[in-house]
Amino acid sequence: GQQVMQIPQYQHVQEGEDFTTYCNSSTTLSNIQWYKQRPGGHPVFLIQLVKSGEVKKQKRLTFQFGEAKKNSSLHITATQTTDVGTYFCAGHLNNQGGKLIFGQGTELSVKP
């Protein structure tokens, strides 16, 4: 079954508002990746986090990896209509080689 959980499932925001999606695992993750899937498209890689407590930024996007390496978050500041899509986290469960498990995703809609 699904071992990587994401909340919320949906988020509707007004353009300019912030957005956060959370990713939680029941087991320690070796690393975590984030992907964005536009409507009708395929997942596209955004970033990978490896170290405990790591924080990375990409323009308005901030990614965090928890100290215990069991959770992660993606925060978007001042959303734009181009941010619309579904955001997925994906993690390597500890000591499970190349298998990459995806969360259910958070669908973001932005009202102009």
Place this chain on the structure above:
Amino acid sequence: DTGVSQDPRHKITKRGQNVTFRCDPISEHNRLYWYRQTLGQGPEFLTYFQNEAQLEKSRLLSDRFSAERPKGSFSTLEIQRTEQGDSAMYLCASSLREGQTGYTGELFFGEGSRLTVL
């Protein structure tokens, strides 16, 4: 185009028929993944290869599903005796194995093969 390509893009079949999907990964990538995605869900792991070796297959996967990567390049995913519950988008992705950790780097996805079973 040097990305991941999948064929066919769409397949409509009747229940009980066999279907086969093909994936051509990025040429220098040694890992190839198959995922299944249904509406509103995240990609569900099916199996992955490192070169020609199938290293893991989902325990949830029926034995009607089989995948091959005979020469470590392209891969095929076959579904035998299709059922309506097999209707989904089948995504292929390729990546490079990270040398020190053995984990997978960035996944590059194809556009997917959409299967509809009537």
